[in-house]
Every structure is written in structure tokens, then in C-alpha cells.
Amino acid sequence: MFIHTKADDYDAIVVGSGISGGWAAKELTEKGLRVLVIERGRNVVHGKDYITEHKPNWEFPLHDRRINPEVQGSEDYPVQARTGQFRESNKHFFMKDTKNPYVEDKPFTWIQGDQVGGKSLIWGRQVYRWSDLDFEANLRDGIAVDWPIRYADIAPWYSYVEKHIGVSGEKLGLPHLPDGEFLPPMEMNAGEKFVKRGIERSFKDRHFTIGRVAILTQNHNGRAACHYCGPCERGCSTGSYFSSQSSTLPAAQKTGRLTIIPDSVVHSLVYDDAKNRVTGVRVIDAKTKEQREYRARIVFLNASTLGSTRILLNSKSARFPNGLANSSGVLGQNLMDHHFMAGARGEIPGLREHYYQGNRPNGIYVPRFRNLDEKTKRSDYIRGFGYQGGASRSGWGRGGSAPGFGVQLKRRLREPGDWSMGMTAFAECLPRAENAVTLSEETDEYGIPKLRINCAWGPNELAMRKDMAASAAEMLEAAGVKNVSTYDLLKPDGLGAEPGLGIHEMGTARMGRDPKTSVLNAHNQAHDVPNLFVTDGSAMTSASCVNPSITYMALTARACDYAVKQMKAGAL
Amino acid sequence: MDTPQQITRRDALQRIAYVLGGTLAASTIAGAMAENAFAWTTTAGARDQGPGTSSPRTLTAEQMALVTALVEHIIPRTDTPGARDVGVQKFVDDLLTDHYREPERNRVLAGLQGVDVRSLRRYKKKFTATTRGQQVAILTEMDKEAYPAQGMIAQQEKKEQAPPRNTVVGPGSGGSGSMAQPTAADVDGATEEVRTEIASGWFWRRLKEITLVGYYTSQPGATQELHVNPMGIWKGDMPYKTGQKAWA
Numbered sequence: 001m002f003i004h005t006k007a008d009d010y011d012a013i014v015v016g017s018g019i020s021g022g023w024a025a026k027e028l029t030e031k032g033l034r035v036l037v038i039e040r041g042r043n044v045v046h047g048k049d050y051i052t053e054h055k056p057n058w059e060f061p062l063h064d065r066r067i068n069p070e071v072q073g074s075e076d077y078p079v080q081a082r083t084g085q086f087r088e089s090n091k092h093f094f095m096k097d098t099k100n101p102y103v104e105d106k107p108f109t110w111i112q113g114d115q116v117g118g119k120s121l122i123w124g125r126q127v128y129r130w131s132d133l134d135f136e137a138n139l140r141d142g143i144a145v146d147w148p149i150r151y152a153d154i155a156p157w158y159s160y161v162e163k164h165i166g167v168s169g170e171k172l173g174l175p176h177l178p179d180g181e182f183l184p185p186m187e188m189n190a191g192e193k194f195v196k197r198g199i200e201r202s203f204k205d206r207h208f209t210i211g212r213v214a215i216l217t218q219n220h221n222g223r224a225a226c227h228y229c230g231p232c233e234r235g236c237s238t239g240s241y242f243s244s245q246s247s248t249l250p251a252a253q254k255t256g257r258l259t260i261i262p263d264s265v266v267h268s269l270v271y272d273d274a275k276n277r278v279t280g281v282r283v284i285d286a287k288t289k290e291q292r293e294y295r296a297r298i299v300f301l302n303a304s305t306l307g308s309t310r311i312l313l314n315s316k317s318a319r320f321p322n323g324l325a326n327s328s329g330v331l332g333q334n335l336m337d338h339h340f341m342a343g344a345r346g347e348i349p350g351l352r353e354h355y356y357q358g359n360r361p362n363g364i365y366v367p368r369f370r371n372l373d374e375k376t377k378r379s380d381y382i383r384g385f386g387y388q389g390g391a392s393r394s395g396w397g398r399g400g401s402a403p404g405f406g407v408q409l410k411r412r413l414r415e416p417g418d419w420s421m422g423m424t425a426f427a428e429c430l431p432r433a434e435n436a437v438t439l440s441e442e443t444d445e446y447g448i449p450k451l452r453i454n455c456a457w458g459p460n461e462l463a464m465r466k467d468m469a470a471s472a473a474e475m476l477e478a479a480g481v482k483n484v485s486t487y488d489l490l491k492p493d494g495l496g497a498e499p500g501l502g503i504h505e506m507g508t509a510r511m512g513r514d515p516k517t518s519v520l521n522a523h524n525q526a527h528d529v530p531n532l533f534v535t536d537g538s539a540m541t542s543a544s545c546v547n548p549s550i551t552y553m554a555l556t557a558r559a560c561d562y563a564v565k566q567m568k569a570g571a572l
Numbered sequence: 573m574d575t576p577q578q579i580t581r582r583d584a585l586q587r588i589a590y591v592l593g594g595t596l597a598a599s600t601i602a603g604a605m606a607e608n609a610f611a612w613t614t615t616a617g618a619r620d621q622g623p624g625t626s627s628p629r630t631l632t633a634e635q636m637a638l639v640t641a642l643v644e645h646i647i648p649r650t651d652t653p654g655a656r657d658v659g660v661q662k663f664v665d666d667l668l669t670d671h672y673r674e675p676e677r678n679r680v681l682a683g684l685q686g687v688d689v690r691s692l693r694r695y696k697k698k699f700t701a702t703t704r705g706q707q708v709a710i711l712t713e714m715d716k717e718a719y720p721a722q723g724m725i726a727q728q729e730k731k732e733q734a735p736p737r738n739t740v741v742g743p744g745s746g747g748s749g750s751m752a753q754p755t756a757a758d759v760d761g762a763t764e765e766v767r768t769e770i771a772s773g774w775f776w777r778r779l780k781e782i783t784l785v786g787y788y789t790s791q792p793g794a795t796q797e798l799h800v801n802p803m804g805i806w807k808g809d810m811p812y813k814t815g816q817k818a819w820a
Contacts, residue, residue, distance in 0.1 A: 056791065056800070062671065063789040071671050187808030229803040355812035357819075358805050395818055396788040396798070400781035403719040405646045405711060413784070414797065416818040 002267075002282045004293040010036040010259070012563075013281050013296040015266050015311065018118020020536040020552040021302030022244030022252070023161070027560035028300070029255040033567075036259045036294055037252075038283055040303075041095075041114035043262040044121065046245035050235025052089040064089045082109045082495060083503065085122060090233045093122045103440045105454040107493065109500035110306060116262050118304065119503070120243040122233040125214045125361070126388070127167050128546035129158050133176040133372065137542050141382050144334065144431040145512040147541045148522035151178070157554035164251075165242040165553070166220040168362075169212030177367040177546065184217045185210045186362050190354030191391025191419040198479025199366070205376070206369045206475070211362040211388065214242035214550075223247070230359025241361070263287055265446050268315040269299060269324055271529070278324070278532045284446045298531045298563055298572055302556070305335075305537035306437060309508040310451045312519075312534075313439050325509075325526035331519050332438055334431035334507040335455045336543040339490075341497035342465045343424035344472035346484035348391060351419050355393060363390035366423065366475075368545055370467070381463040385427035385545045387472060393419050421481055425468035428545040430460050431507055435499075455499045457490070465490060504548050509538035524559040531572050535559045630668040630677065635684055637700050639664050642687065645711055646783040653792040655783050663786035664779075682765045683775025689762045690714070690770060711776075718773030794820035 011033035014024040021037060028035045043049075057064045065088045067073045067081050073088075074081035080094040095112035102110055113119035132151045139146040155178070162181040171179040188196065188210055196208040215232070216225045223239040223246060232241050239246030252258040263286040270280040270293065280295035301308040309332055315324035323331045366387035370378055394417035399409055435456065439449035469486040476484045490497040499505075512518020515527035524539050526532040535556035537548060544551075566572045628636045643655035643664065655661075668677050687710070691699040695706050702710070762770070769775050787793040794800050801819035 054803075056794070057789045058791045058794065062666070063785065065671065070673065072673060073671065186806060189808045193809070226806075227803050228806040230801075352814075353812050355810050355816070357801065357807040357810050358803065359801055360806045360808070393818075396784055396820075399784050400777065403715050405715055405780065406708075407648055407650060410647050410650060410797070413788075414817055415815070416812070 002291040002293040004280070004295065008292065008294045010034050010294065010296040011567075012036070012298045012300065013038060013294055014300045014302055015281065016040075016118060016302035016304065016307065016536065017116045017244055017249065017260060018113060018302065018304065018536075019120045019123065019244065019549050020556045021118065021300070022120065022248030023553050023556040024300040024302055024533075024535060024560055025252040025258055025260075026248040027557050028564065029252040029257040031560065031564040032257070033564065034257045034259075035252065036261065036296065038264045038266055038281060038294070039116050039118075039260060039262045040265045040286060040307075041116060041118070041262060043260075044093075044115040044117050044235075044245065046239070046250070047235075047237035050237055051092070052234045053237055054229055055089070055234075060088050062088050067091065079109055080111060083111050083501060085111075085233060085503075089231065090122060093233070093235075099445070101444060102450050103442065103452040105452060106456050107495055107498035107500075108453045108455045109495070109498055110451075110453065110505070111500065111503045112304065112307075116260060117244040117249075121235055121245065123243075123549060124503075124547065125232065125241050126365075126547040127162075127165075127169075127180075127212050127214050127550040128365075128386075129178040129180055130154075130544050130546060130548075130551050131176045131178050133368075134542060134544040134546075137383065137544075138431070145510070145514065145517050145541060148511050148513045148518075153522070154551070154554050154558065157558040158550065160557055161550060161553045164221065165214050165247050166216045166223065167212060167214055167550075168217040170209045172207055172209055172367070174207065174367060176372055180212070182212070183220065186213070186215075186217060186360055188364060189356045189360075189391055190351050191348045191393075191421055192364050194348055194351060194419075195391060195421050195476065195479045195481065196364075198481075199475050202478035203369070203475065207367050209365050209367070211365045213362045215361055216240050221247075226361065228358035228360060230361060232361045265448070266303065266311050267291075267446065267448055268311060269532070270295075271315060271317045271320065271324055273317060273319050276529060278529055284448075286446075289446070297567065298533065300556075300559075300563075301532070301534040301538075302536045305505045305508060306451055306453070308534055308536055308538045309437060310439070310448075312509060313437075314448060320528070325519055325528040325532055327528050328516055328518060330433070330510065330517060332508050333433045333436045334510055335435040335437060335453070335499070335505065336429045336431055336507045336540065337455075337499045338426045338502035338504040338543065338545065338547075339429055339457055339461050339465065339497060339499070340424055340426045340502055341490065342427075342468040342472075342486075342488040343387065343389070343422065344469060344476050344484055344486045345420060345422035346473075346476050346481035348419035348421055349480065349482055354419075355416060363388050364423075370471075378467070381460050381467070383428040383430070383460070383464070383545065385425040385464065385468050387423040387425050389421065389423035391419055391421040393417055421476060423472045423476065425472065426502065426504075426545055426547070427461065427464055427468055429499075429543050430458060431510070431542055432458055435507075437508055453500075457499060462490075504537070504543070506537040506540035506543050506548060509534050510541045511539050512541060523562040524555055525562070530566075533559050533563055628662070628665040631665045635681070636661055636665065638684055638687065638698075641700050641707065642711075642779060643783045643786070645707065646780055647787045652797045655787050658787055658790040658792045660783050660786035660790075663790075664782055667782060667786075678765070679769060680775065680778065682763070682769040683779070685762070685766045686770040686775060687714075689766060714773075714776045718776040720773075788820060 012028045012035045014021050014037045017037050017039040025037050069081045076096045079097045080086050095114035135147045135150050138144045168183040170185040199208050218225050226240040265284045267282040269278050272279045278299045280293045283292050313323040368384040368386050370384035396413040398417045399413045438452045440452040442450045469488050473484045473486045509519040511520040524533050524535045640661040643660040647655040688698045695702050798820040799817045
């Protein structure tokens with residue numbers, strides 16, 4: 001029985017406080033609404049709760065060990081431990097898998113945050129605008145459904161978001177990777193400059209730039225410039241990278257109209273058949289299991305791609321027996337992620353008189369260069385990929401892979417070793433109906449059906465992977481890098497480069513023009529239920545090959561603008 | 573999890589080694605091709621309590637003495653502290669106790685026994701009872717065997733991925749570390765597992781890795797032997813002069 005009191009009524013409810021939920025909270029409160037943010041995880045207070053920030057490795061019992069599923073310490077996190085991000089120093093920002101188990105029909109790694117701020121505390125911070133190469137892709141290729149928006153619709157919202165969060169980067173003037181409102185770019189190191197020169201000399205149509213990243217290279221909006229300590233994912237008390245805590249939630253709080261309730265698991269949405277409106281949200285207290293119902297005029301779902309879709313699937317009514325706003329039947333389908341873990345690496349000769357200082361929380365980026373036009377068209381696959389990577393001088397770790405011990409070894413390791421450079425592709429995956437999530441028969445500790453995930457890479461992804469590794473090697477070799485080797489960690493039906501590992505899971509409640517084939521319209525509004533908006537990764541119609549988070553932010557800000565205008569016009 | 577997939581060590585190692593950018597931390601990017609790429613495989617808790625401040629938990633006193641001798645051979649005291657000074661032997665014990673699961677722990681213990689077997693064959697004495705020169709001779713031999721020609725290690729390790737068929741430590745002994753009675757002993761008293769470990773080179777490479785991680789992530793290793801990269805500034809291209817210390 002979900003208890004409701006009048007005090008639990010708001011103008012808007014936002015489910016989730018991560019990258020997109022924080023934006024919904026900011027925009028809606030700033031536009032005058034009283035907003036309730038419901039977060040399933042614990043509260044994390046900016047600064048105070050970054051308990052490992054600036055802690056030297058030797059102060060960790062295990063020296064900030066990387067915890068993988070094969071070692072002790074991973075017991076509560078058998079899935080989270082599959083990602084390289086999961087370490088002794090930040091494991092407290094990941095979901096305990098025992099708290100939100102799911103059924104994995106095929107290998108799919110679902111990485112989850114479980115706190116106020118969600119994954120915005122631990123995200124990769126790389127931000128790239130999407131372009132019409134992406135928004136027109138499905139139409140051009142005749143697959144899935146067409147995006148209901150184009151770059152022109154979202155471009156001003158990218159600017160709006162970038163100005164607030166602060167993005168450093170270099171302008172390139174490329175139509176397929178549009179420039180943004182950039183703070184000064186971070187500097188490349190000598191190894192990267194060497195490779196950049198070599199690649200741009202050998203390939204006239206390819207670019208090699210510093211990563212565009214939501215990290216401040218100068219003071220911005222009351223937040224301090226980056227101090228280059230390195231491990232952003234422990235939390236940053238100077239707010240130098242974008243997180244909900246550093247950026248959006250303080251803005252929302254400033255309005256006096258924000259209420260956040262952590263430790264509150266959303267069970268489902270309440271739907272009123274007569275009014276055809278969502279009227280409220282059913283919530284279970286994570287600690288006491290007490291059930292409450294909160295009501296509002298509009299609801300924004302920002303519970304993460306799979307979190308939001310799971311809530312919709314579990315919100316059943318006479319009109320929507322297969323999940324709320326699912327008259328199309330496509331809810332849960334077309335799950336996507338970026339596939340990666342394929343690329344190349346090698347040794348950069350010389351440059352021994354060059355080194356670097358500080359820990360730059362960023363790498364380099366090579367924008368997509370395949371299937372841009374007729375000249376770059378491939379016969380073996382559609383879409384494309386970009387590369388992320390970096391160069392560095394080897395450190396003491398090299399001592400383990402070569403002969404030698406004793407005074408000689410110690411003396412040798414006192415100095416930095418040779419330069420090396422690695423590039424790994426981040427690649428687009430196609431939306432396919434059979435990659436789908438459904439509700440399992442099994443339930444979790446809150447009585448909510450577990451999500452059942454059935455997802456695998458398709459032929460286009462597999463064909464592209466060959467080129468991802470080969471092209472990286474070709475470019476490195478052309479640049480003068482030596483001893484280049486390629487890799488592809490994909491294992492058929494196994495772990496290595498399985499879907500989900502990119503932590504760019506997208507789709508399952510896609511935007512589209514036709515209510516018969518999509519869940520959301522051009523404003524992230526449910527076709528079926530006008531006061532329901534979904535503005536996280538689940539809304540994506542295709543995947544692009546560039547990191548998606550800033551697009552979620554821009555879509556959220558745009559949808560909030562639309563929703564409030566609709567409310568003022570009396571339509572909602 | 574409903575269908576837990578066991579990732580192999582090697583998978584995970586490769587992941588860390590090859591991921592750059594994206595969702596990865598900068599510090600990892602900076603070091604991904606080197607120490608960070610393998611640090612996790614061996615890291616465990618040297619708590620810098622110094623040597624001998626607490627009883628070992630997995631190793632016996634005798635094994636601890638052997639480990640202490642070995643790690644000090646790998647990173648000896650010079651003008652800065654050595655591995656023994658910073659307690660790498662305790663780090664090894666913590667690692668075996670708190671990080672490794674049984675098959676890997678047993679390989680390390682078998683490898684330790686293998687060092688004594690080598691020593692007995694050559695000098696009729698256990699390793700710690702031999703002279704310094706004899707010890708160096710044994711380790712030089714092990715080091716040579718452990719690093720075949722370039723690129724061979726990966727192939728060799730692929731072959732060696734399967735854990736020993738039988739455990740050296742009996743099932744009942746858990747993490748206590750007491751070596752069970754060898755079952756199929758050869759003339760040296762070495763079980764098949766120990767002989768396998770002697771032949772493989774894995775143990776020596778692993779012990780070196782553990783020692784480097786334990787040492788260079790300790791406070792003396794990071795701050796006296798090397799320099800901690802100071803925060804506050806990013807200089808992408810800084811002149812380097814020979815002799816200047818590497819960042820820890």
C-alpha cells in the first residue's frame with residue numbers, strides 16, 4: 001500500500017539525480033516549478049563525501065588496487081568489477097550488484113551508480129556534439145526509425161549546456177563533430193604531438209585532437225580550474241569536472257524549490273486512465289521498505305537508460321498492460337552501447353628529452369573518418385568509430401616485464417622509460433529490435449521484477465571491429481610508431497568487449513516521429529502520455545560513435561523548456 | 573548474479589592495459605601502458621607498518637623469511653630504503669591472504685617451495701641458508717629462465733593458464749599457508765606442482781611484479797626513490813634531463 005499525503009505533491013517529479021536528472025532538476029526549478037528529485041541511492045554531499053579524494057595510494061589497505069571479479073573483495077560487485085573503472089578508491093560510487101540483480105541472457109555488463117549524482121561522479125567526462133551525420137543516419141541507411149530532430153534543433157541547447165558545465169577543447173571546424181563553446185584545450189604531451197604530426201601528414205582527411213572534456217581549464221561559474229590531481233572518479237571538491245553535485249544540483253538548490261529524497265527506490269508510475277496522465281510515482285524506502293506515493297503535474301524519468309525503461313515496463317495498467325507509454329510495443333527494444341576494446345599500440349622512438357608534469361584527466365581523440373561521404377564509404381559496414389587514447393612514458397611497471405633485478409633494476413626504474421602510444425576505438429552500434437530488455441519472473445528485494453537483458457553485437461559491429469584495429473595500426477605506423485600491435489578483446493559469448501562495458505547503454509524507449517514505432521516524440525515526451533518525459537539515454541534512436549552524455553543534457557534542457565511552455569499554455 | 577560469468581585474470585589485465593580515454597581516469601591514461609596496466613594484478617596491502625610488526629597470516633615464519641630475502645634481492649636498500657625496509661614481505665602476505673583466491677595463492681606457495689628445491693639441488697641448503705653470492709646465482713638463473721626471447725612470455729603464459737591440477741596446500745588448510753605433505757614427491761621432495769612452477773618462470777615474474785607494486789606504491793618508494801607527481805599544474809611538454817627521477 002503506497003501512502004500519499006498532500007505534502008507529497010509537487011509541480012514536477014524527476015526520477016534520478018545523475019547526469020540528466022540533475023539537468024531536469026536545474027531547468028525545472030529555475031523555471032519556477034517545485035521539484036521533487038527521487039534518487040534510489042544514498043546521499044552524497046559535495047566535498048564531504050569524497051572520502052578518498054587526494055588520498056595517497058599507500059593509505060589504502062591495498063594501495064588502490066584494481067578489483068576484478070577473480071579476486072577477493074569483488075564479492076558484492078561481480079558485475080561492477082568487470083569494468084576497469086572499479087577500484088578500491090571508488091567502489092563506494094558503484095551499485096552493489098546484490099542490491100539490483102538482473103538476468104543476463106547473454107553477456108551484458110550493466111554498470112550502475114547508486115547515489116545522489118549517479119554516474120556523474122564517475123563518468124569519463126568526454127563530451128562531443130552529435131551531428132546530422134548521426135541524426136540523419138537511420139533515414140539515410142533505411143534502418144530502424146528516423147530521429148525526429150536534426151542538429152539545428154539541438155545545437156542551441158548544446159551551447160546552453162556547455163556554457164554552464166564548462167567544456168575544454170579545440171575547435172576543428174568539422175561538420176561531423178561540431179565545435180562547441182570551449183574553454184582553452186589541455187596540452188598534448190610530446191608523444192601525442194609526435195603522433196598527431198605523423199597522422200595528419202599521412203592522412204589529409206584525418207584529425208588528431210585533444211579530448212573535449214567537461215573539465216575546467218580556467219575558473220568557470222564559481223568553480224575552480226582543474227588542479228590535475230588525476231583520479232576525478234574519486235570526486236572533486238573544487239568542482240572542476242561536471243557532476244550533478246558540482247554543477248546542476250547547486251543551481252537547482254539555489255532556487256529554493258528543490259527537494260531531493262535519497263534512498264528511495266521507484267517501483268512504478270501511477271497512471272490515470274480517465275485523464276490519460278501520469279499522476280504520481282510509487283516509491284519504496286530503501287532502508288525501511290515503507291511505501292509512499294508522490295504526485296506531480298509532470299514526471300521526468302532520468303533513472304538511467306535501463307532504470308527508466310524498467311520503471312515504465314513495471315508500470316502496468318488496463319490501457320498499458322505491457323508497460324506505460326508502450327502502445328507501440330517497442331519499449332525495451334533496440335538496446336545499444338558503444339563497442340570498443342579494439343585498437344592498436346606501439347612504441348614512439350626517441351623523445352627522451354621530453355617529459356610532462358601533472359595528471360591530465362584526459363586523452364586524445366581522433367574523430368570519425370569512415371562513411372562520411374562517397375569518398376570514405378566502406379563496402380563492409382555502415383557508420384563508424386572514433387579513437388580515444390594517449391601517449392606516456394613507461395614507469396616502474398616496465399620492470400616486471402623484462403629481465404633483471406637488484407641495484408641495476410632499481411637504478412633503471414628511477415628514470416622514466418620509453419614513450420608508447422595507444423588508441424582504442426569507440427564505435428557505433430546499430431539499433432536492432434532483438435537486443436531487448438524485458439521484466440523477469442524473478443523479483444528483487446523490493447518486490448520489483450528484475451530486468452532481463454538480451455543483447456549481442458550484430459554483423460555490422462563485428463565487421464567494423466576488424467577495421468577498428470587495422471586502421472589504428474595503420475595510422476600509428478604511418479606516424480612513425482614502432483613495434484605496433486593490434487588487439488581486439490571481443491570474445492564470442494564471453495566477457496572481453498561485451499555490450500554494456502562501454503557504459504554508454506542507450507535506446508529502449510526511443511524517440512521517433514510515429515507513435516506506432518517509437519515511445520517518445522521530438523521533445524522526449526511520451527507519445528501516449530503527454531505529461532511523461534524521458535530524457536536519459538533510453539531516448540536515443542541511434543547510437544552515434546561519440547560519447548553520448550552531453551546529448552542527454554541538451555535533450556533534457558530542451559525538453560524542460562518545452563514542458564514548462566506546455567504547462568504555461570495550459571496543455572499540461 | 574543470475575549468470576555469473578567468470579572473467580579470467582588475463583581478460584581483465586588486457587582490459588586495463590588497453591583501455592584509454594572514454595570512461596577512464598586520466599591517471600590511468602597516463603600510466604595505462606605501464607604500471608597501472610598491471611598494478612591491480614598484484615597490488616595488495618603493504619600497510620607500511622614496517623617489517624615484523626605483525627604475524628604473517630598466510631605465510632609461515634620460514635616462508636616469510638624466504639619472501640623477505642627474495643624481495644630485498646629484487647629491490648635492495650641503496651641510498652633509499654629497499655623492499656624489506658618498506659615491508660614488501662608483509663605486502664606479499666596480505667596479497668595472498670586478502671586478494672588472491674586459492675589456485676593463485678597455491679601457485680605462489682609452490683613457487684616459493686621451488687626456490688628452496690633449486691637451492692637444495694645446487695647447494696644442498698635451503699635458500700636462506702646459502703651465501704649471498706649463491707643466492708644471486710640462483711636468482712640469476714631463475715631470471716634468465718623467466719624471460720625468454722621477446723614476446724615469448726605471453727605465449728608461455730597462455731599455455732600456463734590452467735592452475736595446477738592438484739593443490740599444494742591441502743583443502744583443509746585454507747589460508748593458513750602451512751604446506752601440506754607432498755603427495756607425489758620426487759627425489760628432491762618436490763611435488764609435481766612445485767616442479768611445474770620451477771619450470772614455468774611464472775612465479776619469478778609474478779614475485780617481481782608484486783615487489784615493484786608493493787615498493788613503488790609505498791610512501792618511501794613513491795616519495796624517496798621516485799617523486800610523486802605534484803598536483804596543481806599540467807605541463808604537457810617539459811624538458812627531461814637524464815638522471816631526473818620518474819613520477820611515482
